[in-house]
Amino acid sequence: MWRPDRQSKQTLYEQIADHLEQRISYGEFPPGSLLPSERKLAEQFGVNRSTIIMAFGELRAMGIIESRSGSGTRVSRTKWGATPKHTPNWNRYVEGGSFLPNLPFMRKIREALNQQPSLIDFASGELSADLAPIEEITALMNGHQYTSYLGYDHPQGYVPLRQALVPYLSKYRSIETGESSILITSGSQQSLYLITQCLLSPGDAVAIEDPSYCYSLPMFQSAGLRLFRLPVDRCGVNPEEIRLLHKKHRIKMVFLNPNFQNPTGTVTSAERRKQLLDVASELGLPIVEDDPFSLTAYNGEAPLPLKAADVNGSVLHIGSFSKIAASGLRVGWMVAPHAIVERLADARQQMDFGLSVIPQQVAAQFLKSPQFEPHLNRLRMQLIFKRDLLIEALQKELGDLVLYTVPEGGLHLWCKLVPDVPEAKLLDEAIRNGVVFVPGSVYGSDAGYVRFTFARAKADEIRRGIAGFAKALRGLM
């Protein structure tokens, strides 16, 4: 049930007038129909009757409603009964709909990057062009003959790619599975979207890490889920907290990013991993494990996923090429019980009829090619190089004004700012100084944090970018 927003800058009566106008224009109250009484509406919206009287006054002035003493308030016939030619009120459609828009910070960042392509980008969580295997992919595409059928794909994804993922998962992630338990998705985002849409219902409670990438995704709210927080400490999340949340809120699923967590960079400790799996199987509770960063481990020893030790089948494992090859491929996967894979594949047919065969062919060839492993090694060396450039610049420009743990894998540095400055202003100032980052509150964290992605900027931009950021920060202190 709609109620006016008391935090809004718009007055209560204006909000109510707009709301009623919308309901009238949508035909909920057709021309000539009687509106609910002032007293009833006041009750329904939780406001004083005088507020309704002011809203009615507004609508009367616009000719939308008519009041006659003794016969209540009616929708005007003259205004709405006439049928002037007009285009659909597209703004109403844009504001409607059950799917929520992106967070304002994320939209602001995207708009800034669109308008000023020269901005130094510490915000986009992806690899720069020189880190992606573009030459390798070009060579593979040039050498390939598309003799095969270019029709609708298998709902679970291109069979040769799933076949190539079976030995990949075994060798690199210690996950033993078969192609029928693999669903190809367009990346982790689609995997999460399918899970929230198809396996959970509005009102269901789920646990997510705090801070977490998941908080940046209105998809959880769009799906009507109730979110509960699992604080991330230096060893990951505390499994006992899951038990408490389950007892208190009957959470139905847990979303974790155990290796080089986004945004903190944390790796869940071996002890916690074991405990997590124990709690999950004790409670019969599924864990969704998002695992895009493990192969970036700078020491070359990728931490194992939860799925590798998941003897009770509690874990849905999500992987992707986006952070280890190229986000523009749009190829990811999920390892799950076959019943889950089938259900999600079926639903995905309804949403987009599956993925293009072409990038799946490219991905399958790349996985099997002798270039894959050298690419990973090169990627790791370059990520270390960029991370060190970033840290050097932060030390030089900001010294004691920033606190962070040096990440051992992944694309991000999670940084606490010592000075207390307003986030929105800091972002505006940074953009004015030629640089974008993601404010910490996007990840559901307290204000005062910043996520710097060091993989996306060019190496020679990093120092300049941090100098611009430092100028913005100092200007607000």
Added chain:
Amino acid sequence: MWRPDRQSKQTLYEQIADHLEQRISYGEFPPGSLLPSERKLAEQFGVNRSTIIMAFGELRAMGIIESRSGSGTRVSRTKWGATPKHTPNWNRYVEGGSFLPNLPFMRKIREALNQQPSLIDFASGELSADLAPIEEITALMNGHQYTSYLGYDHPQGYVPLRQALVPYLSKYRSIETGESSILITSGSQQSLYLITQCLLSPGDAVAIEDPSYCYSLPMFQSAGLRLFRLPVDRCGVNPEEIRLLHKKHRIKMVFLNPNFQNPTGTVTSAERRKQLLDVASELGLPIVEDDPFSLTAYNGEAPLPLKAADVNGSVLHIGSFSKIAASGLRVGWMVAPHAIVERLADARQQMDFGLSVIPQQVAAQFLKSPQFEPHLNRLRMQLIFKRDLLIEALQKELGDLVLYTVPEGGLHLWCKLVPDVPEAKLLDEAIRNGVVFVPGSVYGSDAGYVRFTFARAKADEIRRGIAGFAKALRGLM
């Protein structure tokens, strides 16, 4: 509110026992909690009290609930208070979720095709391998250098593809637009999905053609929309019916497929087109125009889309390469007011983070290549050839037992069966005879119709396929 299904083969009390067990295992009734009284549940589920008594007996026998005289029925502590190790009850998750599964007929057809790839396929609405421009695409890919960045794409889609679509839309569809009003999607399916998710809200009423492809899509029901029918006659839908539906149900959007309508093949007449636009602008009602088939027009004169004459901006126009090039490319588009394009692009970021750049590059190059027009000409000739093979076979095998209008474009023949046979049995028998088709009821039509797609089967299979179908039909007469 859940109620037992009286059409189900499972008894009422078993359904109720299952339902309660599920709610208990989901934690809605925690261990030790009091269940509602037998009388209350009987009322709630619309059954006799004796049915509830039987369901309770079932749950008691399983140790899930306990009854004590005078203190009601409680969830057992011993059963649920204990914490045995177990895997998540994945089936419960599969059955949950707000997104509906595909229609049973569609799933049956897909399973049959997966299990017996040798089936002659009159069901999949797509082109056969020999009709797709596979050689052209291979040549384009082999000649291309991926010097560009392979990162996340622009939310509205790859800029050079949108730039290539502007002259394409002008030349082939008489639509004058700019790249900022174009959204690249993974095909018509994703365009429809984005519209139903983002521009409409649960409870909204919309009008769709009857019969229509839209009926085969549970996505409309998943979005909670109320569907109202617009009968398709030889000239398309009757615009006056839209006016009536708007008056009666305040429909918020109309979904049309005016050219070579799926499944009937109908082309909306020029007079009706004009009236449709008049009604839409009079009511301020948006029309979603799905236009995938126009360029298949067998006489080479593609009928114009509604959008070409849409001076009031009422039409969201949807196009795709799936039916004129290759469905495996997964490239489609929408032409819409910029505010709509931005809203849908923003939401799509949440769902899958956009499309792979690679097929978009291929599509852009193909559109601009000198091979595009010769491909279209070749496609038309081959579709005529296959349509004629199908009609010849139907005449020979079934003669007066089938009625149809010969289509002048598109991939399908919509066929009325004179004998009254049960659809499900006909499909089973046809599969046994080596052929699949789509039963008419999938499109929301009365039973007794069949959609034959003649574009997907190989030319030398068509006669054999229809012979198999005829055998199945005659066997049931």
